[in-house]
Amino acid sequence: MNYPSGIKKCFQHQKNYSNRGMSLENDINCTNEYYLNSNIAVIYKKPTPITIVDVNYPSRRDAVITKAYFKTPSTTDYNGIYKGKYIDFEAKETTNLTSFPLCNIHKHQIEHLKRIYCHGGISFLIIRFSKLNLTFLLTYEKLDYFLNNYDKKSISLDFLKKHATQIHDKYNPRIDYLDIIDKMYFKGEFYEKEV
């Protein structure tokens, strides 16, 4: 059976409990593919930042990187555009049951989310408690409120239940975070320009 471009990979995905660290990323990538193919939004995961040390060039087309290091990311993993607005977010999973440890997010990633907010973008975190099968969208505004008023080491599940919005699993798109953004920032209005 042939699925439309970009859909196949998502149907093939099965929840694999030995590989939980990948599943939120996979769900978001599939969701972003759905948004792209449906002309809803253009949101991509940025490539992993690395420092390339050695490259072997047997020919121009066949370059092989033979030595490289992972770099600490200075921005978030995901960004793009939805209804004319700049969207920027980081997504993380935890196996904890009662709180999300903030050490999972680099300090300059939080600074980046703040900058985006200050420049008029929509910035947020997606946090999944993988053992509880609970996924939340926490806006930068609420994260800022948390950082100014609470213990900064971890965000409790109770705080998230009160101040974040739960993203319920769906079939397609898997985790429809733009539905939440839509209700929060756009109230469902339609935006599209024609070339």
Next chain:
Amino acid sequence: MNYPSGIKKCFQHQKNYSNRGMSLENDINCTNEYYLNSNIAVIYKKPTPITIVDVNYPSRRDAVITKAYFKTPSTTDYNGIYKGKYIDFEAKETTNLTSFPLCNIHKHQIEHLKRIYCHGGISFLIIRFSKLNLTFLLTYEKLDYFLNNYDKKSISLDFLKKHATQIHDKYNPRIDYLDIIDKMYFKGEFYEKEV
């Protein structure tokens, strides 16, 4: 002498004619650092997309990528936010004297620029003729006009002189492309939100 964070690297840069391919990228990176440090805009170059094949983990901190391949980019190199608007562009140099060969830009990068435009973002190309020391900003609208009306193999310097806007070299920021964007899309209005 200590320069403010992020500025030092830019002052150190000298035009190196044996290394011309890097200089537009370097100029744009320095310009983006200036925009970030001056709280004008948040625009980054995306990391080079690669496919990682082998990683050696002597310890969690010291992971070394020992085999990886370059991937064809599916989007452009630069994106970010300026005055609340999503900004997206690709930058290329040519050593040609009379035209810019479009084979320098992947077809899906042009499709990406079109998508961004259709979703209400500001998308464009920055094209430098390195031997002529001429740099142009060509909006997606004008690129689309070109693709619909001209031979699609290369964009002539004459077309760019007529339909693109020249970015003049400055000391700092090096190539102030947002000054052009500002005049085209914002007419100099001020935008900043406070947290």
